[in-house]
Amino acid sequence: MSVRQSLLAILAEGEQYGYQLRHEFELRTGRTWPINIGQVYTTLNRLVRDGLVEEAGRKDDGSVNYRLTYAGREEVDQWWRSAVDRATPNRDEVAIKVALAATAPGVDAISVVQRQKAETLRVLQGYTKEKRAMPHPAQGDDLARLLVLDSLIFSAEAEARWLDLVEQRLRAR
Structure with missing residues (x-):
């Protein structure tokens, strides 16, 4: 997830x-990924340093308004026009843990996989239950949450299938 691009x-x-940006980010991602206000301001400082954002004045309470520079607008436009690079995958803690368990002496890797699969299925059921409780058709904030839930459901389903495959391979060795 790119906080910078978001x-x-x-x-x-x-x-x-800053606080508006935090609120908008959380709202528009279905409140799935809370963001620390410190991360917002750290990112803003880097964006200012990189010439993509500039201060646009201060409010009476001392908060700083920010706006895009021309270079910042160009970067956003480029981001919308390009696909997310999947060639360098994010680190996946489940995949790392399973790979290490499968290769570590004395670790019951099948038990590790089974515990993880139980947790993955528990989370999947929660996402599915939340999705069923949503109003249809989803609009506005609900649409953002629905889209994120769909992604999380597909990811959890894929992880459960992968864990089944891992268990089969571990039993076959």
């Missing part, structure tokens, strides 16, 4: 200060 995309819609 903040730039939100700023492309107009000036905002």
